[in-house]
Amino acid sequence: MRPTLRQMQYLVAIADTGKFGEAAKLTNVSQPSMSAQIAEMEAQLGAILVERGRQQAFLTPIGAEVVRRARLLLRDAEDLKAVVRADADDLxxxxxxxxxxxxxxxxxxxxxxxxxxxxxxxxxxxxxxxxxxxxxxxxxxxxxxxxxxxxxxxxxxxxxxxxxxxxxxxxxxxxxxxxxxxxxxxxxxxxxxxxxxxxxxxxxxxxxxxxxxxxxxxxxxxxxxxxxxxxxxxxxxxxxxxxxxxxxxxxxxxxxxxxxxxxxxxxxxxxxxxxxxxxxxxxxxxxxxxxxxxxxxxxxxxxxxxxxx
Known part of the structure; x- marks a missing residue:
């Protein structure tokens, strides 16, 4: 299996907020569910992406690189949806x-x-x-x-x-x-x-x-x-x-x-x-x-x- 767009979205949210709890609120998911999805993503990639602290979550060096690439993939996915939904004659x-x-x-x-x-x-x-x-x-x-x-x-x-x-x-x-x-x-x-x-x-x-x-x-x-x-x-x-x-x-x-x-x-x-x-x-x-x-x-x-x- 490969990481899903949703898992990438969770990882980016953690990068932006520095906390699992805040990231979960931002993406409208429960914190346990987000933690499980990030763990699954790490297992699929064979690397630790997030260092879990008592109050903070820190990206590992490989995690920071994955986030950088995930942002690009998520942007392209949003652009793809926009192509399908766009009506050039209206906002x-x-x-x-x-x-x-x-x-x-x-x-x-x-x-x-x-x-x-x-x-x-x-x-x-x-x-x-x-x-x-x-x-x-x-x-x-x-x-x-x-x-x-x-x-x-x-x-x-x-x-x-x-x-x-x-x-x-x-x-x-x-x-x-x-x-x-x-x-x-x-x-x-x-x-x-x-x-x-x-x-x-x-x-x-x-x-x-x-x-x-x-x-x-x-x-x-x-x-x-x-x-x-x-x-x-x-x-x-x-x-x-x-x-x-x-x-x-x-x-x-x-x-x-x-x-x-x-x-x-x-x-x-x-x-x-x-x-x-x-x-x-x-x-x-x-x-x-x-x-x-x-x-x-x-x-x-x-x-x-x-x-x-």
């Missing part, structure tokens, strides 16, 4: 979507309401991750498609969604907050910029803006979210650099929040819907991209129009 079935955490909360609520109304047979499963993790998980099959920056992904197809300009947010008593209108990049000279940690494309863009303007990035603090760096900026720790969807949405919610657009072509990022070049879901993903693009355009136009009043 149906399950689509696993990865999204940048700097975008998801500001774009997806409006999109999902529209999609569920227009396409009741669509099931959109969403997970936020760093840019670097979106690339890895797109190609190992965890995601069918991702909302990200195209330059960070290889061997993919895509649809452009929208461009985000970058804005600054400073403490209320900061000279940069005493003015309105766009801010030239040169006005950031000598200032401290706040950004997210390693693995985010936004971090790299802000690093390049700092080099171009003579500013520097705070090396002692890396935010875990846009909310975090905005709050640190409001406490005079530095200048937060924020993308459009976040900056304009938060400025609409908080009339006292001062944000100013950086007037420089380098202070922007292109956002796309991205999928593997071999994906059988391409036709449906282009339909999804159209819905995302329309909603993003509406949001950006609405909040920027209110900002100008």
């Amino acid at each position: 149906t079935g399950r689509i696993r979507l990865g999204v940048l955490p700097t975008i998801g909360a500001y774009l997806l609520p409006s999109v999902t309401r529209h999609l569920h109304s227009e396409h009741p047979d669509l099931r959109l499963i969403v997970r936020e991750e760093r840019t670097i993790d979106l690339e890895r998980h797109l190609h190992d099959g965890l995601f069918d498609t991702v909302i990200s920056t195209l330059e960070d992904h290889t061997d993919v197809d895509h649809e452009f969604l929208f461009q985000e300009d970058l804005w600054i947010c400073a403490a209320p008593d900061d000279p940069l907050a005493q003015k309105t209108g766009d801010i030239p990049l040169a006005e950031l000279q000598g200032r401290t910029l706040l950004t997210l940690g390693y693995g985010h494309r936004l971090n790299m863009i802000i690093q390049s803006l700092a080099e171009a303007s003579g500013a520097h990035v705070n090396s002692e603090y890396e935010g875990t979210s846009l909310d975090a760096i905005r709050q640190m900026a409001e406490m005079s720790v530095g200048i937060a650099v924020l993308p459009s969807l976040y900056a304009l949405t938060e400025a609409r919610r908080d009339p006292d929040l001062i944000v100013r657009r950086i007037n420089d072509p380098r202070a922007s990022r292109q956002i796309s819907l991205i999928w593997r070049s071999t994906s059988p879901l391409a036709s449906r993903l282009r339909l999804l991209a159209a819905a995302l693009r329309e909603t993003a355009g509406t949001i950006l136009h609405k909040v920027s129009s209110r900002r100008r009043r």
